[in-house]
Amino acid sequence: MPSLEVRGLRHSWVRDSRTRIPAPGRDASRVLDDVSFEVREGEVFGLLGPNGCGKSTALRVLLGLLEPDAVELRWNGVAVAPGGRALRSCMGVVFQAPSLDGRLTVRENLALSAALQQVDRSKVAARIDDALELAQLRERAGDLVSKLSGGMKRRLELARALLHEPSLLLMDEPTTGLDELSFQRTWQRLDELRSRRAVSVLLTTHRADEAARCDRVAVLDQGKIVALGTPAELAQSVSGDVLTLEAHDTDAVAAQIRAEFGLEARVVEGKLVLERERGHELIPRLVEALPRGSIASLSMHRPTLADVFVKLTGRSLGRGGEPS
Amino acid sequence: MSVLGQELATIGVLVRRDLVRFARERSRVIGALLQPLIFWLVIGSGMSSTFRLPGQSQVGYLEYFFPGVIVMVVLFTAIFTTMSVIEDRHSGFLQAVLVAPGSRVSVVLGKCLGSSTVALVQGGMFLLLAPFAGFHFGQMQWLPLCAGLCFTCLSLCALGFAVAWWLDSTGGYHVVMSLVLLPLWILSGAMFPAPAGSAFALIARVNPMSYAVAAVRRGLYGAVLPAGMLAADHSVWSEVLVLISFALASTLLAVRVCFRKR
Incomplete structure (x- = not known):
């Protein structure tokens, strides 16, 4: 039996517009849209x-500190x-x-x-x-x-x-x-x-x-x-290793990687992010292939939930989730 | 624990908190007493040569003004103590209280009773100066005096709570409270008596603050209340009844406002 069940939580800032400024690039009023979990x-x-x-x-x-537009709550199976x-x-x-x-x-x-x-x-x-x-x-x-x-x-x-x-x-x-x-x-x-x-x-x-x-x-x-x-299930959505590359001309390097390696290189907050099985084997090939001096740094790590978030949304967790 | 027990515990703990904080802030205690004291002495001395109560030659201005200053002490303390609602919201303490099991009604009652107690203590301390204004503790009528002060404190604190809940800045709170309550205090007969039949006398009839000043004045003089002292001619019980109604209305307003989620 779930301890706390939250169903269909919706909330907008309409009634709190006096004190809240909605984040840019999103529905000005809707803050939570049909959020359900237990x-x-x-x-x-x-x-x-x-x-x-x-x-x-x-x-x-x-907590009852904000009035939602809609929500159904159950605590140990009882509606509250x-x-x-x-x-x-x-x-x-x-x-x-x-x-x-x-x-x-x-x-x-x-x-x-x-x-x-x-x-x-x-x-x-x-x-x-x-x-x-x-x-x-x-x-x-x-x-x-x-x-x-x-x-x-x-x-x-x-x-x-x-x-x-x-x-x-x-x-x-x-x-x-x-x-x-x-x-x-x-x-x-x-x-x-x-x-x-x-x-x-x-x-x-x-x-x-x-x-x-x-x-x-x-x-x-x-x-x-x-x-x-x-966390393990979510991390599986990112395959293999994650390579992060900082370059002086990110777009040019991304285009070259796509052309030469056939890899999807995403630009997130000015950095190139690649997913690849056996990433360590790719590193020397990348360094060889890209023009000398074009790479500022190159690192590799096992996928984390931060990578999952980037993969799901195209944005990073770090700086308030602004679009890349 | 029963629901009633939960509510009483919430009220009790908030009252205790206000008292502990009050006892700890000596500068606030001294400030809240010194300011009205200086006010009383300076204005009282300055006005004493020109002030004549119609038909009363023995009543000096320091004596006339004293009951009004007691109400002012209570008024200032109520404004200062309920202002902590805004500070508590900014410091985050308020939300910790709101998510505790006690209801919001108890939060209002606890805060208002706590602030009222502090205001009463401050008013009581100023009352100790009464002999210097020519009053005698032996002749005072304590029931209207205490009832008047208690319900005045509760009214002002509940009103302060409602305004503090509604506003976000302590500066704005001060402006609103001063704009509303200070004129009411001045027009209550605290500083000068209302001439019969004047607009001032008419305002005094509907001004809850004039009932507070009247109850305190009546309590201080006891049976020897000189004529022409009160802004309007009420009986002692009508004064107390008005103050009870004012306290009840203010508390209901505070409860109503407190259920507004922000």
């Missing part, structure tokens, strides 16, 4: 897409309203932007959240201690949150979201702004948590490496789901 019990489900693709909007609709009490009572949320009270201490923020989430009074002290441990902020418990570093606040956000042991965790770009070490630690903590008890996770991300850690991923582009599956 988060199964105990899995980590990722919504992958560039900034502005509508993934955070989808989360805000589920977006952001309804049934849903709010069993979920924890990590927002993209900080949502802590900077003028309260770390412990006060946790206590406030425990009260808002109606944690049993007899368990509050122990849960706060656990959260401080999880956030590695035991020594800073009495400090004002405004004095913490960005990474510390992020850790505290995650610990706070887990304080009431939610069965559904919603995370909007949970590792945004974290360095590599903090990113790894956050996922380590999430994995530890999942090994201790069943929690379903729905997260949004624009990072391919983060999406690769999910059990299943929906690729979202311009408000529509363009692919859905496990």
Whole structure:
């Protein structure tokens, strides 16, 4: 049985036009177009897409912070309203932007959240201690949150979201702004948590490496789901290796590769992208064939979800998904 | 936990938060007291030589002005504390509260009651200066005084909440609140009495702020209220009833606005 089922989610900015500017090159009002997916019990489900693709909007609709044009939600098989009490009572949320009270201490923020989430009074002290441990902020418990570093606040956000042991965790770009070490630690903590008890996770991300850690991923582009599956299934849509080539005259090099090698060379954000089985064998042939000095750099890697996104949409995940 | 328990917990935690933040910001406490104090002393002293209440030779301006300044303390504090709704939205804290199990009604009540408590504490602190204005704690009528102040605080905080929810900038919020509430305060009889039969007296009859000033004035004087003190001739209970209605209407407006998703 799916834990959370989302069917036919549609949302447009019409009623929010006062504060929102639609991304260029797309329907000015439609932000989410018939988005459907399910988060199964105990899995980590990722919504992958560039900034502005509508993934955070989808989360805000589920949380009841935005009014959708249409959506059907089921929580453990029972129809629920977006952001309804049934849903709010069993979920924890990590927002993209900080949502802590900077003028309260770390412990006060946790206590406030425990009260808002109606944690049993007899368990509050122990849960706060656990959260401080999880956030590695035991020594800073009495400090004002405004004095913490960005990474510390992020850790505290995650610990706070887990304080009431939610069965559904919603995370909007949970590792945004974290360095590599903090990113790894956050996922380590999430994995530890999942090994201790069943929690379903729905997260949004624009990072391919983060999406690769999910059990299943929906690729979202311009408000529509363009692919859905496990990271391995999605990666299979890109054949062989991916070669990325930076050239001084990209169009001329692309034309030459098409003519001489019969390969489809796509230009993505000024770089040439080639897909090829046994890519390492192609590299020396390319270097030989192309005029001396025309290649600025040439690299090869196994396909990632970033390559899947490029293949599906012709745009890169990195810079807000603008057309190449 | 029951639904009622959830709602009470949400209200309780938001009230507590406002009090903790208030206690922590000494500069705000001092500022909110010092400004009206200076205002009272400067305006009060300046006007005292020219002010004559019709038919009352013993009432000095510092004494006449004092109840109005208490309402001003409450008014300023309500404006400042409910402004945090905008700051909470910008800092992201508000959305964390909205996705918690408690309903939006409780969020409104919690914030309004928290802000009202802070405003009451500030008003209460200024009230301690009453003997310097010529009032005696022993002769005060505490019921109309407390009821008047409580419902005034709740009204202003709920109104502030509604405006803060509606607006996005603290600057805009200040302008709107000052444009609406300061003229209402000035025309409430706080600074000068309304001549009978004048347009001012007519405005005072429909101005909720004049009922707030009247309730405080009546409470401070108790049984020895001099004639001509009130902007309009109401009974104590009609004043309290008007303030209760104003508080109820403002709270309903705040709840209505809070359900607007943005």
